[in-house]
Amino acid sequence: MITQVTFDDxxxxxxxxxTEHRLFLSDDPAAxxxxxxxxxxxPATKPQKGILLVHGLGDSPYSFTDIGPVLAENGFLVxxxxxxxxxxxxxxxxxxxxxxxxxxxxxQTEILEQEVDQVYLGGFSTGANLVTELALQDExxxxxxxxxxxxxxxxxxxxxxxWVQGMMPWLRTDMKYRHDIYVRYGNMPTxxxxxxxxxxxxxxxxxxxxxxxxxxxVVVSEADSVVDVQRVLALFTTRFTNPNSRLIWYGAPxxxxxxxxxxxxxxxxxxxxxxxxxxxxxxSPDNPLYGINGQFRMCWNxxxxxxxxxxxxxEEVWYSAWGYETENKAHARLTFNPYFAWQxxxxxxxLASGSVVPKP
Numbered sequence: 001m002i003t004q005v006t007f008d009d010x011x012x013x014x015x016x017x018x019t020e021h022r023l024f025l026s027d028d029p030a031a032x033x034x035x036x037x038x039x040x041x042x043p044a045t046k047p048q049k050g051i052l053l054v055h056g057l058g059d060s061p062y063s064f065t066d067i068g069p070v071l072a073e074n075g076f077l078v079x080x081x082x083x084x085x086x087x088x089x090x091x092x093x094x095x096x097x098x099x100x101x102x103x104x105x106x107x108q109t110e111i112l113e114q115e116v117d118q119v120y121l122g123g124f125s126t127g128a129n130l131v132t133e134l135a136l137q138d139e140x141x142x143x144x145x146x147x148x149x150x151x152x153x154x155x156x157x158x159x160x161x162x163w164v165q166g167m168m169p170w171l172r173t174d175m176k177y178r179h180d181i182y183v184r185y186g187n188m189p190t191x192x193x194x195x196x197x198x199x200x201x202x203x204x205x206x207x208x209x210x211x212x213x214x215x216x217x218v219v220v221s222e223a224d225s226v227v228d229v230q231r232v233l234a235l236f237t238t239r240f241t242n243p244n245s246r247l248i249w250y251g252a253p254x255x256x257x258x259x260x261x262x263x264x265x266x267x268x269x270x271x272x273x274x275x276x277x278x279x280x281x282x283x284s285p286d287n288p289l290y291g292i293n294g295q296f297r298m299c300w301n302x303x304x305x306x307x308x309x310x311x312x313x314x315e316e317v318w319y320s321a322w323g324y325e326t327e328n329k330a331h332a333r334l335t336f337n338p339y340f341a342w343q344x345x346x347x348x349x350x351l352a353s354g355s356v357v358p359k360p
Contacts (some may be wrong), residue, residue, distance in 0.1 A: 004107045011038045014082055023089040025182045032182045033078050036060045036087035039080045050077035051117040052109055056125030057196050060087055062183035063124050066284040077116055090185045092194040105130055118142045125150045129199035136206045142354040143215040147281045151230040165190035207239045215244045217350040221276035222251025225322040242355035246346055250276040256294050259352035264339055271338050277321040280334040290335035298333035
């Protein structure tokens with residue numbers, strides 16, 4: 001059993017758990033354990049502010065391997081979590097419950113609140129749902145950073161997952177192509193989608209009852225294949241009320257009069273980018289795994305067999321969100337963000353706008 005007296009205890013015990021229970025995918029188990037373990041980045045001087053970052057469904061703390069050091073260099077004590085059921089093998093998601101995720105997040109937030117004067121939360125996708133829900137409950141949270149927040153799914157039947165998981169433990173059993181990579185799952189039990197649905201339902205209910213008035217950064221792609229980004233935009237304009245909050249929108253300008261929305265084009269021919277994906281927001285172009293020259297190319301992208309093979313054969317590809325296809329271009333998933341440095345500048349300005357919340 002993993003205890004949580006301190007973050008160091010939690011991290012050490014989680015690493016031991018991974019070492020003993022993980023299904024390793026490479027000949028470097030130590031690197032796999034490191035990439036999936038909770039991480040901490042400390043600033044050069046004694047920190048007055050901290051941020052806890054939570055990954056998405058099927059992902060790992062590696063989601064923040066590029067963002068964490070940036071925040072630490074700017075004075076934050078930065079920590080990441082590994083949500084229960086993750087980091088070992090997809091089958092470990094068969095029985096996990098959202099309350100386990102909530103309990104871990106709440107406990108580690110409380111631990112961080114004892115160490116710094118000002119605590120922020122950040123999350124990617126499902127992780128963004130979890131941290132938003134907690135921030136609406138905990139007045140001590142000074143602000144939020146939300147990447148591709150999965151407030152509402154693009155799938156209109158996501159509510160069915162809890163009803164069918166008993167009959168169909170795995171929704172996808174005939175996957176023609178899949179990516180097994182050591183920092184994220186290539187498949188997900190139905191129960192995982194059920195727990196995501198519960199997080200979505202819960203955060204939407206919470207936002208309907210209470211607005212969040214602390215500084216918040218929201219980052220979305222117009223072409224996101226996972227999230228209803230129009231709903232995210234509507235929630236940002238009405239429920240995230242701080243004047244210093246910002247929403248970064250990658251795509252064509254949306255229909256909004258909210259001056260807090262910052263737009264950047266997602267069509268970048270010089271990068272061979274057609275549009276932005278759900279997952280690419282958090283990674284630098286220089287990331288050694290997911291970057292423009294990274295070790296991993298995500299060729300399974302909802303395209304034709306011919307384009308998939310072009311990608312697998314190492315031929316030139318363009319980059320896009322899942323499911324985007326044109327006749328004359330093979331597309332790999334966009335797994336990095338060419339605006340990463342600019343996005344970090346916006347993030348730091350939003351976070352700097354928060355006032356220090358004194359300890360009670």
